Amino acid sequence: MSHHSDEAIPSATSDSFWEPGNYKKTTKRTEDGHKLCNDLMTLIKERSEIEYGYAKNLRQWAKKWEDIIIKGPEYGTTESAWKGVLGEAEKRYDLHMKIKNDLEKDAITKIRNWQKDNYHKNVMHLKEKKEFDEAFKKVRYVVI
Template sequence: MSESDHVEPSSESFWEIGQYKRTVKRAEDGHKLCSDIVQMISERADLEKAYSKSLKAWSKKWSDYLNKGNEYGSMKSGWQASLVEADKLSEIHLSTHNALNDELNREIKDWQKHNYQKTLVGQLKITKEYEEEFKKAQKPWSKKYFLVEKTKKEYHGACKSYQS
């Protein structure tokens, strides 16, 4: 019996023969998830920038209106305070945009580049290493497993022929 023969694993645990592929796939998926989270954070940063820009435009529009209008006193200072708050909030959202894009995304990309290096053929080194290590670890165990399965089959065959 060879490893290529169909083996029904007793469970779907990664240590069963050939079941390590899901574990290797997780490493592969990790690379894609890093790219996906970078994209998600970039989209969030774009939203922060757009909101900052909208707040700034809103503040300018109403500031111009207030300066041209005939409002005065405490009502005018209340409006101005609201517009100053909007300008400061706009700056906060712009700094959030910068932090997300310049710091967080850069760190994730650097980590991804360091931990998920590719081979010349485009395969991830880590998945290749994991696959080779799992095969190497399972080889002696799978040989014994197939020997036990073969012996079991022979034993059951001998029992049947003895009973008949």
């Protein structure tokens, strides 16, 4: 029956991956895993850009108003209170820049390294998927 196509095999009682011809969704999981690493890195990168944008805007705002306050007529404790508001923004800038850097340098780097260690891609395919595909095919012939 080895000349039969996958579709010609009588339908199995379940669609579990161990049924004849059903291994493909399992090996596709390997391919998906590689793609999902890329997606996750993109997701994190986009979030880090949002954090960076927020931090940058806070700093620009603080710098602009510090200049206005210093040159303006306010003085004494009220001037200090105004500056205190800007100080909060500067601290928030530091915090969100730290989040941005941690996401990029820590989270993304770890995913990239994990992907590199676990998947080996050439022009045509993932080495790991090919190996799984071939192993499943081999086992199928043994069983049938």
